[in-house]
Amino acid sequence: MISMVLEYKAAVKKITxxxxxxxxxxxxxxxxxxxxxxxHDVLQILKDATLYFLRSTPSLATVIPVMDHIDTILATAALDKVKFSAPIHAALTVAKVHLNMYYDRTDQLKVYCIAMVLHP
Known part of the structure; x- marks a missing residue:
């Protein structure tokens, strides 16, 4: 929806x-x-990850690198107070906190440790 609004920005501006x-x-x-x-830019990252996982059967070995990638992007973006507006910056900070919560939970799982050791 946001992509469509941005694509038709001129029309939306004229109508409103x-x-x-x-x-x-x-x-x-x-x-x-x-x-x-x-x-739009922030949500595109999450959309890309979602579509990636829909294409195949996700496993811990494929999920963790994607989570690491998202974590890096969120951490960098959350620290960049110049690039993003205050509401987006706040949302990025909350998203980073939630992602850290998931990391904490996976660190406690035996299956995570086994998957990381056995992954080629």
Whole structure:
């Protein structure tokens, strides 16, 4: 949905600028459009991971490297206060906390240790 809104940004701006159709209250400011773009970029990472796992049967050996990749991206993005707006920065920080929670849980699983040792 966000991709579509960004693709048709000019049309959305034109429709929401018209007073006669009652949609003016939904007109986005420049800052709000920037937030939409930031949100799209961040969510694209998670969408790509989801689609990757839908293509095949995920195993611990394939999930962990993807989680590591997402962790690196979230950590870098959460620290970059200049690139992202405050709401996106806050969301990235919360996402990083949640991902760390999953890491803590996997570290305690015997199957995780076995999978990491047996993985080629």
């Amino acid at each position: 600028a018209d007073q006669d159709n009652g949609l003016r209250e939904f007109k986005l400011s420049r800052a709000e459009w920037d937030i939409v773009k930031d949100l």
